[in-house]
Amino acid sequence: MLFNAMRPARLAMMFAVSSAMLLVACGGDEPPIVEPDRLVRVIEVGASNRLGDREFPAVLEASKRANLSFRINGTLEKLPMKEGDRVKKGQMVAQLSRSDAANQLADRKAAYKRSSADFERAKKLLKTDFISRKDYDEIKARYQADEAGLKQAQRNMTYTGLIAPFDGFIANRYVQNHEEVVQGQNIYTLLNTDTFDVKFEVPEQLMLHVSSSTDIPPEEKADVKIRFASRPNAFYTMNFKEVATKADPERQTFEVTYMLPKLGELNLLPGMTGTVMVQLANIQEETYRVPSRVVVANSQLQPQVWVFDKNTGTVKAKAVTVGRMTGEEIEVLSGVQQGDVLVSEAAGLLHDGEAVRLRTAGEPTEEVK
Template identity: 35%
Template sequence: MHGCGFRCAGIILIAATLFGCDKPSPPDSKEAVRPVKSFIVEQADASAIRSFPARIDAGRKADLAFRVAGKVEQLSVKEGDHVEKGQLIATLDITDYKIAYNNRKANFDKTKKDYARAQELVKKGHISKMDYDRLEAEFKGARSALESAQQELNYTKLTAPFKGVIAKRHIENFEEVQAKQVILDLQDITTLEVKFDVPESQLRELQPDRESPESRRRQIPVKVRFSDLPGKSYPLTFREVSTKADAKTQTFQVTYTMQQVDDVTILPGMTATAVVDLSGFLNNGQRHLVPATAVVGDSNLESRAWVIDEQSMTVKSRKVKIGRLLGSRVEILEGLDPGERIVTAGTPFLLEDMQVRLLPDREQAEPRTQELNNQ
């Protein structure tokens, strides 16, 4: 909050400097009309709505691979198939692994018998303790080798670790595969993840209340919308937020979850829009966000905004109380009402009761939603 205060103070100081510098005197003609860019102050709840491009991901996913190499003998699933936990989905040719198992089994049987005889002979003193230890070690080594062979034989079968859907199949039957080569992508889409990137300035608004047992983020209403489903939105539940910014975009990834819905198919990889409603958490919803260029400083370094009287098309300056600087916008805590039109460009050249005209819409600032997304 202190950092934002410094930045807001910087805006006021710059504006005050502009007031104090020499500038062209206004025209002598009382009929002179100054063209200005303007902005209509929105309702507090509307100004606290954030929209972010989002992407859908599976709630749980796994890349399936064999732990041993071999030729695929059977691949019993295709893309889009639903599988149950523990279901057999692929097998390798077991010929080589069976031969290795039988060889180690024969060696195990031999060393087991030798070790059993040695136990009797060492008791009677017919063999030395050294020979007994050697036979015992050979037996234990053969047992471990047999267990390893059995494990490799088991690894020739691939089963589903959880209930889900086969998202992608990377191989076909009878292909040779290497150990740990991904052959199938499995996804659980009963729960979906909605991920979106949040700029640093807006991440602060989502910071948890560390004095409360429950994170503040969990209380903020967040919904997801899809462009091809007008009028529909689905509630989300907070899961996690990254604590390291992306090196390229300097944004933080936020993850929410949603349950799969019955009325429409939502799949991983789809795009959506996450809508965050901060109206109930920012100064009790009583603040407004306006372009930072609308706030100027007077000779006493007090923050002021120029309000347009749309009946007479004249302007008057009004004292306002500012809060934090959020991207290209600043919080107005007091001094402005919803629906009022304020000047956003040309403020250093305005005088009290000066007549103005509004620039056409195409020359105004970019739409609010796009600006908020770029904060």
């Protein structure tokens, strides 16, 4: 009886609670939207850079260089040239004693005369079958060997003289007169400085601009000049010669060689240094400079940036290729474009697709110059 008495009161209470819950569900305000907790600062990528003028240290080398040596062993009999002496093409610059070569020539002549006579007799005997074919072949081979020996002895007589192969000057002398020298031993270094090879190194992105490559239009070719410390305000025009096709494994640069004609007003010598000016001010480069803090490493230790999407308020990682670092800025060679908004702070704490909030509402973004 007590259960039956309590039923109307319980039902009334349950109805009241259900009604209240229904009213809250149907008629209450929308639940508040939770703002992203991650605060970031951003920068906007501006226009691509102009390459500007670049300077590179350079070294001069003689365009023509030769180490002079004898083709045979012998004793020096004449060594008239000193370091710095000028020589002409075809001039005798050193002489070996000819006695050894002359004795060898006389010996080879006697051997050739003897084997030549034997060979003539063998040819007659072979016709009448008074000599075997085997003996004939042996006599013939000996004759041919002595003939070759005679020709070599005759050439060796001419090799006793050392001849300058081109006009130039003696840069180095390595021996003294009357010394015994061997075949291939350096006697002099001969240089011709009517033109110089100017060697310097450039990074990969400049290689095509300073070469003769047809992969880029003529208007994107750089104007390359050189100046020297003795005349810092004078710039001298050079002509392209060659560029290395393999980068230096440590510096990741390419060696470029230009030709510089002899300058009357400057006393230039091999080994001197200069400064090469690569003028690129009018060439637009599809690279961008951003604060170095914008570029971070991914899990594979490769460079990347975080790109902020203004429409969704989220960030996404994007791989980039970077160039050289200057001060607090770094070149981004690929992976971004003008107008991209990049995270400049908190980048290391982000995840792909994460919603973020700018650090200060309405704060203007910093444009990369």
